[in-house]
Amino acid sequence: MMWSIGRRGALAASALLAAASILLLAGCQSGAVREERANAAPMQAQSPAAPAEPRARRPEFDGAKAFEMLKRQCEFGPRPSGSEAARKTRAFLLAELSRYADQVETQEFTYRDRVYSNREISLSNIIGIFNPEAKRRVLLCAHWDTRPVADMEIDADKRRRPILGANDGASGVAVLLELARLFKQQKPQIGVVMVFLDGEDYGDWDRMEGVLLGAKHFARNMKKYRLEYGILLDMIGDKNLQVYREVNSERYAPRVNDRVFRIARELGFEKNVIDQLKTEVIDDHIPINEAGLPTIDLIDFDYAYWHTLEDTVDKCSPQSLAIIGSLVAETVYREKDGTGGR
Numbered sequence: 182m183m184w185s186i187g188r189r190g191a192l193a194a195s196a197l198l199a200a201a202s203i204l205l206l207a208g209c210q211s212g213a214v215r216e217e218r219a220n221a222a223p224m225q226a227q228s229p230a231a232p233a234e235p236r237a238r239r240p241e242f243d244g245a246k247a248f249e250m251l252k253r254q255c256e257f258g259p260r261p262s263g264s265e266a267a268r269k270t271r272a273f274l275l276a277e278l279s280r281y282a283d284q285v286e287t288q289e290f291t292y293r294d295r296v297y298s299n300r301e302i303s304l305s306n307i308i309g310i311f312n313p314e315a316k317r318r319v320l321l322c323a324h325w326d327t328r329p330v331a332d333m334e335i336d337a338d339k340r341r342r343p344i345l346g347a348n349d350g351a352s353g354v355a356v357l358l359e360l361a362r363l364f365k366q367q368k369p370q371i372g373v374v375m376v377f378l379d380g381e382d383y384g385d386w387d388r389m390e391g392v393l394l395g396a397k398h399f400a401r402n403m404k405k406y407r408l409e410y411g412i413l414l415d416m417i418g419d420k421n422l423q424v425y426r427e428v429n430s431e432r433y434a435p436r437v438n439d440r441v442f443r444i445a446r447e448l449g450f451e452k453n454v455i456d457q458l459k460t461e462v463i464d465d466h467i468p469i470n471e472a473g474l475p476t477i478d479l480i481d482f483d484y485a486y487w488h489t490l491e492d493t494v495d496k497c498s499p500q501s502l503a504i505i506g507s508l509v510a511e512t513v514y515r516e517k518d519g520t521g522g523r
Contacts, residue, residue, distance in 0.1 A: 233447050237514035240363045244503025251355035255494050259343035261329035262380045263302030274307050281365035282309030290398050296384040296391045304379040306395045311364040315372035316519045320411030323353025324381035333488035347494045352418025356506045371516040374406045396465035400472035410437045411476030413466045417505040418497035419484050422453045427478045428461035434475035445508050453504050
């Protein structure tokens, strides 16, 4: 069964379904949510059999260091696009990325807010480039903004407050920052373009107004980076980590999905990174895929605190960050420069 529910509609739907004793976890991290919930177990993905590759010689991903980066972001408080906390977070991200990347740049753009006010807000995609001389380049990305309203709260007063976004925002960024440290310590053979996307979660998901802003802007301006494929990280810090194959990722980038989930099995992560097709998500990977770059979304949407005031640091875990960080690191370090696409 396929459910298609907007954020505000999800509140009413949840009440109705609860009365009918049916549990529905609505949504996609990015918004207008569609989740595949069959009565049977999730469909097993048909991943082609392939011999295990040799493990990459690489630095170990440090989940504790990534968790510190998660906490540092949350110390700024809620970080919606255009806010003072966002300005401070932007400065922090630029400073951290400048310690590790060969090149750092930003994409500055504006959005005329038609959701909360009639004002223009400033947004910024933050980009770090590693090993820029490499022939092959891949994209790693996550959104760094947080939701300005807790629209999945039941209480109307709480729904007007911004969320902290420890998992929904800070977790993916934390993994990227620790990966940046690894790439400085040991350069991968391929190039990596690391993008911290702004404005993913700003506006109205029901109308698809004011959302995925940074991804749309990057997609319009990404040709110069000569990218081969991409991996988006979103909501990967929760303690009970379960990342499944995402439907749109499978549609747009099946070969990338095959490779990443095969490596997850080889690393022994199959209990947390599950090679089954489950959820369809509208997220930052959609405009990037539509612009022609095969990109997958690693996301655990089964998160009870999504878009609530309870999306806090205590709901996240260094171990979850380490699993996803190690998986992405292994994927990148196994790549060879000049050997063609995956």
